[in-house]
Amino acid sequence: MLADQQILRLPGPSPIPPSVSRAMAQPMIGHRGQSTADLLGDIRPGLKKVFGTSQEVLILTASGTAALEAAVVNTVSPGEEVLVVVTGAFGERFADICKAYGIHPHIVETEWGKAAAAEDITEMLQAYPAIKAVFMTYCETSTGVLNPVKELAEAIRKNSEALVIVDGVSCIGGVETKMDDWGLDIVVSGSQKAFMLPAGLAFIAASERAWHIIETNRQPRFYLDLKKHRNNLLKDATPYTPALSILFGLKQALMLMEEEGLEGVYARHQVMMKMARSAFKALGVPLLTSDEDASPTVTAIRPEDFDAEELRKILKEEFAMEVAGGQQQLSKKIFRIGHMGYCSPADLLQAIAAIEIGIVKAGKKIELGSGVCAAQQVYLNGGMSR
Amino acid sequence: MLADQQILRLPGPSPIPPSVSRAMAQPMIGHRGQSTADLLGDIRPGLKKVFGTSQEVLILTASGTAALEAAVVNTVSPGEEVLVVVTGAFGERFADICKAYGIHPHIVETEWGKAAAAEDITEMLQAYPAIKAVFMTYCETSTGVLNPVKELAEAIRKNSEALVIVDGVSCIGGVETKMDDWGLDIVVSGSQKAFMLPAGLAFIAASERAWHIIETNRQPRFYLDLKKHRNNLLKDATPYTPALSILFGLKQALMLMEEEGLEGVYARHQVMMKMARSAFKALGVPLLTSDEDASPTVTAIRPEDFDAEELRKILKEEFAMEVAGGQQQLSKKIFRIGHMGYCSPADLLQAIAAIEIGIVKAGKKIELGSGVCAAQQVYLNGGMSR
Numbered sequence: 001m002l003a004d005q006q007i008l009r010l011p012g013p014s015p016i017p018p019s020v021s022r023a024m025a026q027p028m029i030g031h032r033g034q035s036t037a038d039l040l041g042d043i044r045p046g047l048k049k050v051f052g053t054s055q056e057v058l059i060l061t062a063s064g065t066a067a068l069e070a071a072v073v074n075t076v077s078p079g080e081e082v083l084v085v086v087t088g089a090f091g092e093r094f095a096d097i098c099k100a101y102g103i104h105p106h107i108v109e110t111e112w113g114k115a116a117a118a119e120d121i122t123e124m125l126q127a128y129p130a131i132k133a134v135f136m137t138y139c140e141t142s143t144g145v146l147n148p149v150k151e152l153a154e155a156i157r158k159n160s161e162a163l164v165i166v167d168g169v170s171c172i173g174g175v176e177t178k179m180d181d182w183g184l185d186i187v188v189s190g191s192q193k194a195f196m197l198p199a200g201l202a203f204i205a206a207s208e209r210a211w212h213i214i215e216t217n218r219q220p221r222f223y224l225d226l227k228k229h230r231n232n233l234l235k236d237a238t239p240y241t242p243a244l245s246i247l248f249g250l251k252q253a254l255m256l257m258e259e260e261g262l263e264g265v266y267a268r269h270q271v272m273m274k275m276a277r278s279a280f281k282a283l284g285v286p287l288l289t290s291d292e293d294a295s296p297t298v299t300a301i302r303p304e305d306f307d308a309e310e311l312r313k314i315l316k317e318e319f320a321m322e323v324a325g326g327q328q329q330l331s332k333k334i335f336r337i338g339h340m341g342y343c344s345p346a347d348l349l350q351a352i353a354a355i356e357i358g359i360v361k362a363g364k365k366i367e368l369g370s371g372v373c374a375a376q377q378v379y380l381n382g383g384m385s386r
Numbered sequence: 387m388l389a390d391q392q393i394l395r396l397p398g399p400s401p402i403p404p405s406v407s408r409a410m411a412q413p414m415i416g417h418r419g420q421s422t423a424d425l426l427g428d429i430r431p432g433l434k435k436v437f438g439t440s441q442e443v444l445i446l447t448a449s450g451t452a453a454l455e456a457a458v459v460n461t462v463s464p465g466e467e468v469l470v471v472v473t474g475a476f477g478e479r480f481a482d483i484c485k486a487y488g489i490h491p492h493i494v495e496t497e498w499g500k501a502a503a504a505e506d507i508t509e510m511l512q513a514y515p516a517i518k519a520v521f522m523t524y525c526e527t528s529t530g531v532l533n534p535v536k537e538l539a540e541a542i543r544k545n546s547e548a549l550v551i552v553d554g555v556s557c558i559g560g561v562e563t564k565m566d567d568w569g570l571d572i573v574v575s576g577s578q579k580a581f582m583l584p585a586g587l588a589f590i591a592a593s594e595r596a597w598h599i600i601e602t603n604r605q606p607r608f609y610l611d612l613k614k615h616r617n618n619l620l621k622d623a624t625p626y627t628p629a630l631s632i633l634f635g636l637k638q639a640l641m642l643m644e645e646e647g648l649e650g651v652y653a654r655h656q657v658m659m660k661m662a663r664s665a666f667k668a669l670g671v672p673l674l675t676s677d678e679d680a681s682p683t684v685t686a687i688r689p690e691d692f693d694a695e696e697l698r699k700i701l702k703e704e705f706a707m708e709v710a711g712g713q714q715q716l717s718k719k720i721f722r723i724g725h726m727g728y729c730s731p732a733d734l735l736q737a738i739a740a741i742e743i744g745i746v747k748a749g750k751k752i753e754l755g756s757g758v759c760a761a762q763q764v765y766l767n768g769g770m771s772r
Binding site for chain 1: 387388389390391393403404405406411642643645646650654705706707728729730731732733735736738739740742743746747753754755756757758759760762763765766
């Protein structure tokens with residue numbers, strides 16, 4: 001096998017564009033100097049656009065989980081009630097964080113592979129009027145579900161004063177996000193998914209309404225105290241040492257998104273989602289999610305007549321191609337293809353062609369090329385066919 | 387379109403493996419110091435293996451053309467007769483160099499797209515017994531022909547004392563080369579093709595028989611005087627300033643070839659050739675060369691019912707994918723896909739899938755996915771079917 005090739009089709013980490021790698025290789029600069037201030041000044045407007053907000057998007061040097069924790073400890077206090085919408089492994093993480101802080105989570109859970117429904121949330125909010133915040137996942141990485149956060153937020157606002165808190169780690173930058181227009185109060189993301197960067201930075205923004213609560217919240221916190229982050233960022237600074245090389249990369253990644261245009265970025269992810277789905281439908285291999293619930297950044301496939309783990313092993317051995325397996329209850333039952341960030345329709349065609357070979361090697365009879373053909377047709381029809 | 391993506395499927399330059407790029411980014415070292423001596427000492431054995439020779443493979447800081455010129459000026463003198471085997475643009479270059487030095491080239495020419503035949507060469511050698519050297523091209527980049535240099539060399543040796551001089555720029559490192567066993571006297575290659583490096587280095591090796599002639603040859607030359615290069619390389623040095631960063635890269639590229647194994651590298655190129663050929667046969671798009679004459683590093687396609695230049699433009703615009711056009715008499719009539727060096731079967735599947743879309747957009751009706759399917763079948767059959 002060709003040495004040194006690695007085809008990363010995971011739902012994070014995602015591949016790094018060469019110009020971002022080059023940017024990250026810049027020599028270090030002092031993080032208290034003017035150069036870092038200039039860098040942060042360049043980054044701030046771009047991040048706001050991606051989040052769809054006029055608020056500052058704060059930059060934590062941390063993994064996404066720390067930003068989820070920041071969303072909890074800055075807005076809710078011990079003993080308070082919250083609602084956690086669990087559609088997979090990352091919904092559960094919100095609940096675990098709440099429990100660790102003595103916060104009482106009510107849970108709305110859907111079958112893994114299905115999106116959350118507004119009615120279920122409305123019902124819970126009416127049953128438990130003391131709920132202070134609703135935590136939900138935009139793209140549930142573990143299942144490839146994109147929850148309809150705009151509709152869910154609308155339902156919450158209609159029924160409650162609870163804050164709307166959204167984990168957008170595995171999709172923001174790849175799917176449209178209108179934090180302000182949709183009435184989201186806290187939105188979180190991470191660097192290693194659609195932002196085309198290595199892990200190490202997490203992003204978090206808060207609405208005016210959320211800031212009032214953050215300012216008066218008495219939950220003890222230090223590194224994750226968002227007030228300090230905002231006070232610093234407004235002066236183009238960070239409260240603690242930032243992961244400078246990833247900031248260099250972030251500036252470049254935002255420039256690439258600007259160059260393609262955010263509308264173009266979102267359209268590309270939509271087309272890739274439709275290409276992937278059409279391919280597996282043509283191959284007769286079941287998708288985990290419905291078309292309505294599917295995420296533009298990751299597609300989960302639940303094979304019935306071959307082994308998902310064997311396929312993954314074959315792809316790795318034959319093509320140095322990595323796709324993800326299932327997590328927790330879906331462990332060994334599904335495989336997941338990441339198509340986010342630095343991934344093009346041509347890259348997806350490659351993944352599908354290789355996976356077809358893998359499926360044959362895993363023992364299922366398919367018509368070779370038929371998945372590629374279906375994806376090509378989606379591409380040629382402008383990605384608008386389903 | 388995804389910004390910063392570039393899919394290079396040219397017959398040179400070829401893509402650079404990430405570890406080679408990283409190696410080339412090492413800080414400069416003095417080219418007269420021990421570090422450079424160590425570097426050259428590490429490189430020498432690997433280059434010999436790739437050339438299939440126990441002779442030193444000299445490293446010129448130059449493009450391939452300079453090494454072709456070195457092959458001429460070190461072995462032949464003004465007024466002498468040589469035979470040049472012309473199967474395309476690069477055969478012609480050898481003739482041009484000879485003429486520039488007052489050397490008289492007899493020409494054996496084949497139709498572009500066909501390999502040279504031993505009989506034609508034998509006939510010329512018998513007709514012109516004063517011929518001192520025969521110049522030929524191993525892979526003719528302009529047509530995708532692999533000339534049977536082993537058989538041609540055999541025929542030359544049987545009929546003449548002429549030196550056998552081979553331009554292997556666009557295939558050595560990707561196809562088996564047994565300089566010593568096959569009785570080749572001078573073999574030339576370059577860095578930017580199957581060696582997975584940027585352009586800037588050229589390689590040249592000479593047989594014992596050739597060295598006797600080189601040592602007494604009176605053609606004026608300085609930078610290209612192979613004696614100086616050999617005298618230095620035997621002491622792990624270069625006579626003039628070397629392109630150090632490409633030497634860093636060369637060491638790493640040779641390590642990657644070693645890791646895959648040369649047999650593995652050659653088998654991969656064979657499979658890719660067969661995949662490409664099967665795909666275009668299935669699509670009903672004519673290949674320029676016969677199966678027998680085809681090169682494992684580049685495939686030339688001569689479409690009849692769509693425009694090659696339009697296809698190239700579409701591939702560039704839609705997928706940032708570059709394939710080559712035709713040269714000279716084949717200009718605008720063919721397109722050429724490079725599948726050499728840092729290129730895997732998965733990369734070729736991607737190229738075929740994208741080209742299928744391009745062909746449809748260029749106006750030809752094809753069965754989408756059928757080229758990919760044919761290539762997948764070749765891959766699954768171990769690449770041994772034709």
